[in-house]
Amino acid sequence: MSELHPENHLPPLFEAIEVTVRFGGLTAVDGVDAAFRSGELVGIIGPNGAGKTTFFNAISGVTRATSGKLLADGQDLSGKSPHRYAAHGIARTFQTPRVFGDMLVRENIEFGLKFAGRRPKQWVFWGEEKQVPWALRTPDSILALIGLQAQADLPAAAITPSQQRLLEIGMALATRPRMLLLDEVAAGLTEAEIENMAQLIRRMRDELDLTVVWIEHAVTTLLRHVERVIVLHQGRKIADGPPAEVVRNPEVIEAYLGDEMDEAHA
Ligand SMILES: Nc1ncnc2c1ncn2[C@@H]1O[C@H](COP(=O)(O)OP(=O)(O)OP(=O)(O)O)[C@@H](O)[C@H]1O
Numbered sequence: 001m002s003e004l005h006p007e008n009h010l011p012p013l014f015e016a017i018e019v020t021v022r023f024g025g026l027t028a029v030d031g032v033d034a035a036f037r038s039g040e041l042v043g044i045i046g047p048n049g050a051g052k053t054t055f056f057n058a059i060s061g062v063t064r065a066t067s068g069k070l071l072a073d074g075q076d077l078s079g080k081s082p083h084r085y086a087a088h089g090i091a092r093t094f095q096t097p098r099v100f101g102d103m104l105v106r107e108n109i110e111f112g113l114k115f116a117g118r119r120p121k122q123w124v125f126w127g128e129e130k131q132v133p134w135a136l137r138t139p140d141s142i143l144a145l146i147g148l149q150a151q152a153d154l155p156a157a158a159i160t161p162s163q164q165r166l167l168e169i170g171m172a173l174a175t176r177p178r179m180l181l182l183d184e185v186a187a188g189l190t191e192a193e194i195e196n197m198a199q200l201i202r203r204m205r206d207e208l209d210l211t212v213v214w215i216e217h218a219v220t221t222l223l224r225h226v227e228r229v230i231v232l233h234q235g236r237k238i239a240d241g242p243p244a245e246v247v248r249n250p251e252v253i254e255a256y257l258g259d260e261m262d263e264a265h266a
Pocket residue numbers: 023026027028046047048049050051052053054055095
């Protein structure tokens with residue numbers, strides 16, 4: 001059925017083909033294929049050390065893949081520097097938030113907007129400024145979206161770790177991306193904060209027309225919100241499909257979900 005959907009005839013926004021990342025003798029990512037289409041919300045799950053972050057590092061140019069291909073809009077970016085990936089509209093957060101602690105919260109956002117302003121013309125995705133979604137136009141509108149208006153004039157080092165995670169998302173949004181990679185943005189948050197984070201992620205995808213790829217250990221929350229989930233185990237992709245299908249996959253239950261689901265129910 002879904003093959004008949006017209007959008008599926010477009011080339012994916014981003015495609016990883018047989019991507020492998022080795023660190024010496026260790027294969028952290030092992031021949032992973034994955035395609036991300038415009039407007040998709042995709043989750044990535046898997047046990048500790050499964051290669052999730054390394055996969056993100058590869059698809060954002062932070063770590064060079066040992067082999068395989070990385071295509072943005074069909075253009076081969078393999079071996080290119082992170083700024084080329086950013087120029088194609090790929091933005092990410094880091095598992096350990098990276099904000100400029102000495103700078104004000106607002107200045108952290110302004111830094112990202114400066115980057116968006118310097119993007120070469122062929123990579124300005126929204127066309128004219130007036131077509132940019134209102135939520136991404138100014139530091140204030142971005143602060144409103146992530147809910148940090150009250151903290152705008154504090155140094156980033158002075159806000160809580162959960163707020164720093166929101167700020168990092170804001171910095172990534174300020175680059176006006178098309179694909180946003182979120183690495184465990186709900187880690188260390190309370191149950192209520194996790195649910196708010198999930199709502200924010202949904203809103204970003206719905207209102208900003210973003211492709212969002214979301215790594216999270218809070219599996220039950222993640223599965224409730226994504227349309228598709230990729231499961232990594234020991235560097236390999238062992239499943240890729242709708243959550244309802246993936247949770248019934250025996251290999252996934254064996255490798256990961258059995259334990260996680262037990263913990264979620266405990
Ligand atoms: N820079 C590096 N040098 C050497 N080994 C690395 C490096 N980065 C990651 N690894 C190893 O690669 C494997 C995959 O790590 P990765 O951080 O991608 O896993 P992960 O799925 O993100 O795990 P977690 O859920 O704990 O964040 C691990 O065995 C890790 O120790």
